Amino acid sequence: MANAKKLINIIIKVLKDRGLSSTHAMISAKALINAEMVGAHSHGLSRLKMYCDRIDKKVINPKPKIKIKKISSSISYVDANNSIGFVAADIAIKSLIKNTKKTGIGMVGVKNSGHYGLSSYFVEQAVKKNLMVWCFTNAPPAIAPYGSKKTLFGTNPICFGTPSGNKVPFILDTSVSMINRGKIRVAANLGHKIPLGVALDRNGKPTTDPIKALKGVQLPIAGFRGSGLAWMVDILSGVMTGANHGGKVRDPFDDFKGPQNVGHLFMAVKPNIFIGSNYIKRIKENIRIIKKLPKIKGVKEINFPGEGTKKRYKKNMKKNIPIPKSIMEDLKKLNAI
């Protein structure tokens, strides 16, 4: 695993120095390094300093007293007491697996949590236990509701996973914004244009100028459709759980006035509940049929969701994780190296 182990130990030390227990530091470090391994660098090491800053400024609680309330044999409710998001998500997914294994269907709501990185990382844990899983989380304002020129919804990912009958699970982890903010930043740096229809300028006019887009708003996928999906995610993870919603989740990088109070909703079912072991036969057949379809020019293979991620993971396992200069400086500031 190249230098991943070394980096995990560095992160554990940094977080323990700030008061996290060994277990909580380990959960967080593994999630951050997983993001690096799948190529989601924006959710990996580049966020470590932000988490530390939030602990230092007392808006993440390093020693949370997390309460799990059992609502029924299927349903649990977690008050994460402003823990680092990874720890809240880890407790929630474990509780979800337990409930679902018992009753065939489960749900866990979480309030008073924070940014937990990639949904797919937690969903995969339940898929490995042969469950079908959904995960919803809200996030700070990034995209404008359909018809508005002001951001309010987060990138509000929808994540769905299921066993695929293959070592690589089917995991769809999709934000509902047209384009990643990172891509707009890159276009701005390189002097490139961005496609029409992905962002508005500060006056609410469509723009292809990345600098104007950064000052304006990003758009949801597919107009009212994506806007509706983002709204659904805000309701599920924010309104229903008692967490912040309606644009009130704080930006973790910029807003230290209080905890984020992000909300999450995790749901799961046993995929074999209706048809038993035929489920695995059928999903393998489904994937086989789709992979065999004629491809458009330039496409070598039709990947199912999660397949590309796993390929990147395997490739990166053999390499050292690259550490940009700015992150090396962060690590020095954190007394990590």
Next chain:
Amino acid sequence: MANAKKLINIIIKVLKDRGLSSTHAMISAKALINAEMVGAHSHGLSRLKMYCDRIDKKVINPKPKIKIKKISSSISYVDANNSIGFVAADIAIKSLIKNTKKTGIGMVGVKNSGHYGLSSYFVEQAVKKNLMVWCFTNAPPAIAPYGSKKTLFGTNPICFGTPSGNKVPFILDTSVSMINRGKIRVAANLGHKIPLGVALDRNGKPTTDPIKALKGVQLPIAGFRGSGLAWMVDILSGVMTGANHGGKVRDPFDDFKGPQNVGHLFMAVKPNIFIGSNYIKRIKENIRIIKKLPKIKGVKEINFPGEGTKKRYKKNMKKNIPIPKSIMEDLKKLNAI
């Protein structure tokens, strides 16, 4: 309700003539006329002849023996015995409401069903019982998986509903195709172009020519994101329930070689499970905040999903349902008028 009542009675007669029970004919007639009232004419009277043709050719069973298997207190499994889709969906949503009221969370899978019209019509029934509901159904091939030049996924709608604290429920009912096939047909008739990125020609090349698009394939929303969502819907409603999947759902208009065997999955939770009556207060606040956002030029109001539909419904309630000449001819052929 203008001539809606009269039309409902006409449809009931037509379907009873073909062997449906009064109850099943009534369920189907109400669903078809609801589609007309909300302006979804492609899901209303224009489909009556198709349903009758399928009954006449024995690929819809007018006297189904529908089996409901209780899997647990939360979960039921329906074998619709090739009933007309409306009847299967009606039984499923009623069973879902019962399960969810009892345990807080419910799921109903359906196999051997057919096209049931608008998901929102059935979801609304459960929302009126104060539940939060999801509904997934697959459909005959219409859109190409990301990377392929052949259609396979249906328009595979995702429907989500929740009480809104208002008379008008929040109901998102969205297909995962970029554009309705009907809109491409209209563009072809008028000699207009279609936007780039919504369809490919038969060789897999992007096209703005609606005639080439009709011979080619429609694209999912947002590239791999929409393709992944369509794939998820095929897994949930087809693979998991034992219904057709992987492009095998038959086209109801063109393919009379056998029943469609469409699958549906319905899920619900009590939205107040975590925070009690605060849920209604909070969702009202959420909607109020979003409606107050500054609007882009030309937008008078930000509607939540389902609001526009209900406005059309109310407006149409006061008017006669327009019946195009082709549908009048259908009705005559069916001995309806």
